Amino acid sequence: MNEMKTLLQAFNEAPYPVGGHGKRNVRVLQEVLKEIDENLDSDVYGKGDIIEDFQGRMADFLGKESAVFFPSGTMAQQIALRIWCDRKGLPKIAYHPLSHLEIHEEDGLKKLHHIEPILLADKTRVIGLEDIMNLQEDIACLLLELPQREIGGQLPDYQELEAISAYCRERGIKLHLDGARLFESTPYYRKSAAEICRLFDSVYVSFYKGIGGIAGAILAGDKEFVRESKVWKRRHGGDLISLYPYILSADYYFMQRIDKMEQYYNEARELADLYNQCSGVTIRPIEPVSNMFHVHVEVSKEHLESIFVNIYEKTGIGFTRYLQETSENSCYFEVSIGDSYADLPKDRLREAFHLLNQELSILI
Amino acid sequence: MNEMKTLLQAFNEAPYPVGGHGKRNVRVLQEVLKEIDENLDSDVYGKGDIIEDFQGRMADFLGKESAVFFPSGTMAQQIALRIWCDRKGLPKIAYHPLSHLEIHEEDGLKKLHHIEPILLADKTRVIGLEDIMNLQEDIACLLLELPQREIGGQLPDYQELEAISAYCRERGIKLHLDGARLFESTPYYRKSAAEICRLFDSVYVSFYKGIGGIAGAILAGDKEFVRESKVWKRRHGGDLISLYPYILSADYYFMQRIDKMEQYYNEARELADLYNQCSGVTIRPIEPVSNMFHVHVEVSKEHLESIFVNIYEKTGIGFTRYLQETSENSCYFEVSIGDSYADLPKDRLREAFHLLNQELSILI
Numbered sequence: 001m002n003e004m005k006t007l008l009q010a011f012n013e014a015p016y017p018v019g020g021h022g023k024r025n026v027r028v029l030q031e032v033l034k035e036i037d038e039n040l041d042s043d044v045y046g047k048g049d050i051i052e053d054f055q056g057r058m059a060d061f062l063g064k065e066s067a068v069f070f071p072s073g074t075m076a077q078q079i080a081l082r083i084w085c086d087r088k089g090l091p092k093i094a095y096h097p098l099s100h101l102e103i104h105e106e107d108g109l110k111k112l113h114h115i116e117p118i119l120l121a122d123k124t125r126v127i128g129l130e131d132i133m134n135l136q137e138d139i140a141c142l143l144l145e146l147p148q149r150e151i152g153g154q155l156p157d158y159q160e161l162e163a164i165s166a167y168c169r170e171r172g173i174k175l176h177l178d179g180a181r182l183f184e185s186t187p188y189y190r191k192s193a194a195e196i197c198r199l200f201d202s203v204y205v206s207f208y209k210g211i212g213g214i215a216g217a218i219l220a221g222d223k224e225f226v227r228e229s230k231v232w233k234r235r236h237g238g239d240l241i242s243l244y245p246y247i248l249s250a251d252y253y254f255m256q257r258i259d260k261m262e263q264y265y266n267e268a269r270e271l272a273d274l275y276n277q278c279s280g281v282t283i284r285p286i287e288p289v290s291n292m293f294h295v296h297v298e299v300s301k302e303h304l305e306s307i308f309v310n311i312y313e314k315t316g317i318g319f320t321r322y323l324q325e326t327s328e329n330s331c332y333f334e335v336s337i338g339d340s341y342a343d344l345p346k347d348r349l350r351e352a353f354h355l356l357n358q359e360l361s362i363l364i
Numbered sequence: 365m366n367e368m369k370t371l372l373q374a375f376n377e378a379p380y381p382v383g384g385h386g387k388r389n390v391r392v393l394q395e396v397l398k399e400i401d402e403n404l405d406s407d408v409y410g411k412g413d414i415i416e417d418f419q420g421r422m423a424d425f426l427g428k429e430s431a432v433f434f435p436s437g438t439m440a441q442q443i444a445l446r447i448w449c450d451r452k453g454l455p456k457i458a459y460h461p462l463s464h465l466e467i468h469e470e471d472g473l474k475k476l477h478h479i480e481p482i483l484l485a486d487k488t489r490v491i492g493l494e495d496i497m498n499l500q501e502d503i504a505c506l507l508l509e510l511p512q513r514e515i516g517g518q519l520p521d522y523q524e525l526e527a528i529s530a531y532c533r534e535r536g537i538k539l540h541l542d543g544a545r546l547f548e549s550t551p552y553y554r555k556s557a558a559e560i561c562r563l564f565d566s567v568y569v570s571f572y573k574g575i576g577g578i579a580g581a582i583l584a585g586d587k588e589f590v591r592e593s594k595v596w597k598r599r600h601g602g603d604l605i606s607l608y609p610y611i612l613s614a615d616y617y618f619m620q621r622i623d624k625m626e627q628y629y630n631e632a633r634e635l636a637d638l639y640n641q642c643s644g645v646t647i648r649p650i651e652p653v654s655n656m657f658h659v660h661v662e663v664s665k666e667h668l669e670s671i672f673v674n675i676y677e678k679t680g681i682g683f684t685r686y687l688q689e690t691s692e693n694s695c696y697f698e699v700s701i702g703d704s705y706a707d708l709p710k711d712r713l714r715e716a717f718h719l720l721n722q723e724l725s726i727l728i
Contacts, residue, residue: 027402029609038391042578071435075601108599112476208605214406215604235472236600237439240579241572245393245609 014318021212021338063194064220076219079232084141084174095143098150145178152284152294165199187265207250216246264291280364301331317352378682385576385702427558430590440583443596448505448538459507462514509542516648516658529563551629571614580610628655644728665695681716
């Protein structure tokens with residue numbers, strides 16, 4: 001008798017994954033390089049047309065004076081916060097308790113920059129103006145993540161965002177945007193990236209989420225901020241002799257996908273409707289405000305895994321590669337819509353949801 | 365009348381550059397990817413076959429328990445020093461006054477890690493055992509760069525190196541190898557990389573110098589050291605979702621060039637002889653001990669530039685892309701031998717040296 005397949009194995013074998021842009025394999029880079037003249041010169045330690053042109057175009061797109069390409073957002077954001085803290089001579093900032101910096105960076109901000117974060121709001125909701133007004137201490141910078149990934153990609157109302165921005169400016173608090181998924185939230189706000197960025201002093205955006213590049217980030221702000229961030233980029237070991245594999249792919253997939261964010265958003269809402277019709281399933285946020293949401297299911301992780309493996313094998317549809325336990329009898333997973341969704345055979349998707357609802361109805 | 369060409373323009377147009385492996389253009393990466401199956405999965409945040417296999421093979425090659433791939437040597441080395449300092453509870457290390465960390469990293473070691481370096485030896489020679497024995501303070505770690513790039517790639521005698529290693533072990537001082545050009549120094553020492561690395565507690569090697577990859581580095585040491593370095597790699601923002609563009613090219617060019625280090629070394633000695641025969645030219649070191657050396661010329665930078673531009677245009681030979689002024693009437697440049705040297709038309713090279721010697725003889 002065979003061991004049952006793991007969820008990851010079944011997902012990897014399923015021909016129709018629901019989220020993402022397809023597999024992260026070498027083809028993603030090969031496709032980019034096929035289009036490029038072999039005589040194009042590498043960037044060299046932050047100089048050269050490849051990097052300077054892209055930085056210029058991204059500064060324009062984000063409505064900022066200047067921009068610098070970084071190998072990672074982790075590096076870019078720590079540096080942004082460091083610059084604002086040094087300017088004010090106050091190593092204190094505020095962000096959400098589920099910020100990337102707090103839970104995914106091994107405390108780099110604290111261990112490398114000795115910056116103390118104050119945690120605002122709680123683990124169920126986004127930061128609001130009141131949280132900032134209630135601060136008992138002065139801070140150099142407030143970091144807002146739009147959308148807040150770890151709670152399903154929630155967004156504050158745009159009016160709230162404007163009020164936060166105005167308040168921070170008035171109080172001399174710099175406002176930094178963790179825009180890892182900024183592009184993905186523009187359709188809900190019905191604003192351009194530049195309009196949203198205008199509310200912030202510095203902005204980080206990523207090129208391997210909605211854009212689907214290999215890796216890399218842009219940090220944008222005023223000229224002096226960007227000049228300083230290049231010095232820190234060298235200190236961090238991020239000023240590589242060649243960043244072009246990331247820049248060329250960021251550029252290529254940006255051009256391919258930046259205008260598809262509305263499509264991804266609409267597809268996320270369509271898919272959320274299908275999940276909402278299943279017993280014991282709750283979507284977070286209830287209605288998606290970007291291309292992503294979280295699916296919470298009132299079934300144990302182990303049980304849902306076996307249900308999913310069965311559905312993946314029967315229908316070829318892959319809902320998710322992993323499940324996160326929340327309690328003995330509940331778990332959740334993240335959905336993030338990319339190119340793959342439009343190519344799903346819709347009859348199989350319906351069948352997969354039919355089977356899921358059937359199984360859950362028995363249990364719940 | 366046309367403006368005179370700059371040295372860099374003339375060099376870029378010269379079909380026969382003397383040093384290096386050829387132009388750093390996109391073809392370097394395209395050549396690697398042509399060989400790779402498009403279905404090969406990306407590494408993901410330091411996991412996956414692409415990165416783990418390469419790390420394992422490099423650990424073996426360097427004779428160390430474990431190894432981790434870094435986007436840059438700047439990041440790898442700061443982290444190595446930080447780990448050794450934390451172990452001893454003493455944020456103090458020693459290195460050469462022309463160490464990469466002292467002159468090319470915008471003081472990252474000091475600004476991010478608050479580690480104080482003590483400068484050993486002087487700007488004309490490598491660190492010897494006596495320098496270390498004369499230290500007035502305790503240090504956590506000594507960093508040795510083999511070969512010492514900024515002074516023409518000088519190396520200590522191997523016996524001196526063994527004595528330094530023994531002394532450091534006895535005194536509880538960790539010994540770290542800046543092996544940016546370690547592979548290039550193995551022919552002179554007549555030792556394998558692993559034999560040399562045995563003298564050190566931790567080792568960094570680079571993949572875009574003699575190896576000619578795109579970027580990237582390996583840091584190797586014992587298992588616990590490497591485990592900690594992965595945590596710091598994440599803190600620095602170097603734990604990218606995908607490092608495979610660098611890893612695949614490091615691997616490809618390592619296989620292609622690791623056995624050519626002896627050839628490059630012999631060619632460097634041959635070329636040094638040609639320079640040594642020119643009036644007013646001194647090679648540093650007098651006889652090369654790796655694939656590199658510095659060429660010091662007793663002529664002003666401006667004057668030598670015009671001589672070189674003329675020779676490049678007449679012969680197609682490109683000696684160097686830049687000159688570094690040392691005084692009003694002297695300058696120098698670095699030579700680093702790679703694949704290009706073997707392909708030079710030797711008659712043109714002889715002609716270029718004939719012209720150079722002619723011009724210099726008039727002047728000096």
